[in-house]
Amino acid sequence: MTATAAFVTSLVISFVIFVVLFLLFLILSRRPGNFHVYHPLRALRGEGPFGNKYGPFQWAIDAFRVTDEQLVAAAGLDAVVYVNLFTTALEITVLSAVFCIIVLIPICATENNNFEMAKNKSNDFNYSGFDNLSMSNIPSGSPKIWAFLIGVYWVSIVTYYSLWRAYKKVFSLRNMMHSSEVSRPQQYTVLVRDIPVSQEHEKRTEQVESFFRRVHPHSYERCMIMHDFSEAESLYNEREVASRKLEHAEAVFELSKGKPGSDGVRPMHKTGFMGLLGPKVDSIEFWTKKIHELTPQLEEARKKCKAEANEDAALVFFNERLAAAQAAQSVHAAYALEWQVEPAAEPRECIWRNMHLSAWQRSIRKPVVYVVTFFVVIFYMIPIAAISAITTLENLETVLPFIKSITRIKALNAILQAYLPQLALIVFLALLPKLLLTLSKAEGIPSKSHISRAASGKYFYFMIFNVFLGVTIFGAVFSSFKGFKVLIDQQQLSVSKVVELFGTKLPPVSTYFITYVALKFFVGYGLEISRIIPLIIYHIKRKFLCKTERELEDAWAPGSFSYHTSVPSDLLVVTLTLSYSVIAPMILVFAFLYFAIGWLVMRNSALNVYVPEWESNGRMWPHIHNRILVALLVSQITALGFFAVKKFPYTVFLIFLPLATFAFYLYCKRNFYKSFAVVSLYVASQPVKETPSMDTIVQAYTPTCLLEGDQFEDADFQDARSNMTSRTNSGIATPAERNV
């Protein structure tokens, strides 16, 4: 049975890779030199490496033991919500397995439909031994299918139950954050968009002021009109670059002094293209002069910004959380397209450029982006396939003859032969998340967390279409010659034929997906926990490039979770698990491993590695929740089709499940969702320990490049510390926490 052999080989290879990476992690993470790569959060908190009594598996124990509240305090609610995706999927997997593994696997194993089919249909029916544990081994119309029908209900019900529990948990954590005694600037702030042109030729500030004083006479405090600060921003960034270059040059000079019998060599560089052309200058002098030039220019640009604040959007600040929460939910003007008010995003999250887009712009950008996304989802694979077909070694040799000299080496030839066609796939798929982020930004969304959610949603549908449906359909149609012939032979093409084809071919595809899940978890988690790539980059940079403290910090900066790629790929595994949990229950074993190890690894990453760039207080959860429901719906429809193919007359009983899923979706949306979109009045009415001063709040919402009195104002460049995002999770953000 070659199918089984291939399957086992694939699993073994993945497993070996995982073991190697995991051993690397155990060894490397204990070396003090790698401390910054494996424990950047400790480093940021100013704590040193662990002592020797910290056992090799202590990280796992810590990650296992940490409570949700501790994790919220350490890594923020967004990270907890991401980990909660694993918790929920794990719960669904375990509860599903209770029925599917214990009841359905024995039923499958005691039948031998696959064997009979293979005997009757000879060579075009191919199955692995593993397939005997799937529903394909049950003969059509058998009364044993009742057990599988109950299985579909069981899986649906445990999914509803787990999702409901999970929503409730995240819901109460989010409300806890919002009603916490410690207040945050965004709780006092709303974003006002589409301010109409004033009839009375008053200034924007006066207009907003008089409108809000009238509508919120007791609670309105101050407003900040949006304006275009791109000039100030570019000057600020230029000066940042200059200051880094200056630091670098000074450090190089210091180092050269250190050599015995030398006064030091002043570093020089060329000012032209990439430091390769142009006149040579003294670096320290050059950058110092540059900073002295830029500082007054920046000052000028800042003043201009403030004078010209006249965009049709503003941030409005209130003196109470309750008032801001209430204002963010109300229709302010009679024409609801004017004076649109919504809760303000956290200062770190704000995308200033998108804030003053008009309602018209947004309502045109959105459908355009959706249409583009639709085409990307449907047609992205076609150019990849075309390029893959073209980029064979033979084709390349005719176009670029000099390649021949390389391809003469036999080993290299073999590798190129194998991997060249994959190259386009790898490059294009790596570009996709960036493209989806850009598309989401073009929608006009004003906050980073929302853009991340939007991109995640697009990527999810891309994967459902191209991986789940793509593999299933192509797998079903093209896996056997007969299937292919049916499609080509138009005369024979009929709905019942196609349905029959799918019915026989779905379970074998499950083997492919089990391999996929196994590869993803063995290799993916191996890379995640061993951090082998950041480690190598860090050491190379430290050795050859970094001269200053700040450059070193940048070298080990761990970044944040990239939810827009990780959430959809985990959701794809949920979709696969739900869809095959009844048809081929063995997938549950691999899903269990995937989610269990993922749960541990991600908790470790949240606790020790990643630094959140922003905090949306768990707004990702409704997004995840809805997509798990989509996955469930897909699985229910798959089951409906598959059971019908098995000629099981009671398949009609499955028709209630999609309706139940829809009802559950509505219930959760109505009961929980509003608390994620806005803050309910009761939650906002919880008393605060200390109302922050209006100045702190306004300062928190001032873009970094416009903050006055920064380190260069007095031109002695002291304390030029990194402004890397720190992870203070509570209270007012310090200026260093802001990213423009």
Next chain:
Amino acid sequence: MTATAAFVTSLVISFVIFVVLFLLFLILSRRPGNFHVYHPLRALRGEGPFGNKYGPFQWAIDAFRVTDEQLVAAAGLDAVVYVNLFTTALEITVLSAVFCIIVLIPICATENNNFEMAKNKSNDFNYSGFDNLSMSNIPSGSPKIWAFLIGVYWVSIVTYYSLWRAYKKVFSLRNMMHSSEVSRPQQYTVLVRDIPVSQEHEKRTEQVESFFRRVHPHSYERCMIMHDFSEAESLYNEREVASRKLEHAEAVFELSKGKPGSDGVRPMHKTGFMGLLGPKVDSIEFWTKKIHELTPQLEEARKKCKAEANEDAALVFFNERLAAAQAAQSVHAAYALEWQVEPAAEPRECIWRNMHLSAWQRSIRKPVVYVVTFFVVIFYMIPIAAISAITTLENLETVLPFIKSITRIKALNAILQAYLPQLALIVFLALLPKLLLTLSKAEGIPSKSHISRAASGKYFYFMIFNVFLGVTIFGAVFSSFKGFKVLIDQQQLSVSKVVELFGTKLPPVSTYFITYVALKFFVGYGLEISRIIPLIIYHIKRKFLCKTERELEDAWAPGSFSYHTSVPSDLLVVTLTLSYSVIAPMILVFAFLYFAIGWLVMRNSALNVYVPEWESNGRMWPHIHNRILVALLVSQITALGFFAVKKFPYTVFLIFLPLATFAFYLYCKRNFYKSFAVVSLYVASQPVKETPSMDTIVQAYTPTCLLEGDQFEDADFQDARSNMTSRTNSGIATPAERNV
């Protein structure tokens, strides 16, 4: 050409009926004895009949001249919105006619496709001369179809333009009402539903009080918990009946005294079934005793009501319009299904029984009602058709032999033969609006105006399906033997055949609809303006039944507009007009007559006749607006199909129109609709002349049967005036304005 003859005959008969009814109106309305029937509003205002200098057409001049503001003051905004439906439809018709009549009719008239078709296909192609002015007279694939394509765009654009203007007008009238200096009790009130079970075993009042004091510390005033007052209500109604009977008996006694030489005969009646059985009693004594018995019982029931107020819904009163407007838009509790707050309906509108339905109940009732409505819309005609088929005279004679004695009379026999099969249709269709009202009430909607809208929507879809689609499809398929044969002969059935069939048969159906519109307007408006049926009923009652002033008032009470039947049938005419405006432009002439005369007649009715039962401040308009857009969409899709059938290759250009309609719908919804669902803060922040006292507001929201200190409390029965709804439109409703 018999088709033409039948068409003309039908028009002439309708026209004669209209002329007769209109002449009757001109004569009868000038007789002082009919004053109360034709001018009930003057009578209610206490003004007398017009003098002789009031010309016979003065009513038309008055109806023509009255401005929107005057009409709002006289008849309320709801009536103005209803009249606005006619204004808008008239505008659409006239603007469409500018292109369709002037350009398209000459193009149709100069072709002779119908004649050619009739010549070629002999007897199964039937057309009237009128059809030569429709698009069916244009040969397939002719470049002249370009003109019709432009016509579809023209009609769509004028519809958008008129709808936008109309929405803006109603919108500003509504906001004017809401920001008026004179405040109304509903502006200070919100309805709170789904109050959760209290955790602290406090009383409902305390629970609501403490919640709202916390969330709205500055503006909360008072609350009124919902309770079951059905016992008090039935006692109150019983006493009302008794008081009317007593008045009647006293009046009869007084009259009998008036006869010369008589001390009067004390009226007597039997107490048993329908006054036919049981012991005979003195009526005056009997009803007086009854009232004396009921009054303390009612008092008891009222006290019980107040003590037991513990339903999970409440009315909450605020001290400012702004605060109530803001509260009605906010999510109050973290679980959004708890403490749901919405704007309170006007006191007269409230349906107390629906107010305390829980979120669960409402979310189950709604889909159930929708499913039932779906089946009613689809299958209502089937039992009617079945009953019509059975209720022939022959069948009835076999079941009920005694009928034979009647059917021997020849004239009667002929009438019965003709109308018996229609009887089921008439009875069932007359029952339908009642059924739809009941269904809408069962949804759990807490206000009368909303129920009226819901029933209107259901009736609209019923008519679109059964009249518009029904007649079109049946007309197209069964109007020719060939069509029928195609459907029966399954072997020949193919999509292209069916499409072709529709293409040839749609325009002839237009003649049927022109007849329909003509009949509706000639006969309908004739009946509306002549008020012949209320007149006859009034005179019969006055002659034989009414003894007291109150009974007489009830006899001429004009009632209110019944929007739930009139709006959908007017919208059906809009649908027909839009759908045939390009295919058969002559329908525009009849539509013009329908809407122009309707406009005048309805303005007269609003000014002189109907008494509004409630006032929703124009909330009907978004409903009408959306359904006109549905009509437009139907017309665009019809055009798409019909042009395709005409083998016109540029039909694809029509594909943008449904998209434009959807975009226009979204724009209007986002820009205008919110001001109809809630009151925007800016509008609510307009200052009021005088804030009403909390007691007046609470009293306005107390059901009539629970109001203390009414006319019977001191048991001397003075001033027992009718509590007929009076039409005060501004300020706080007096107790007499309230209907429970």
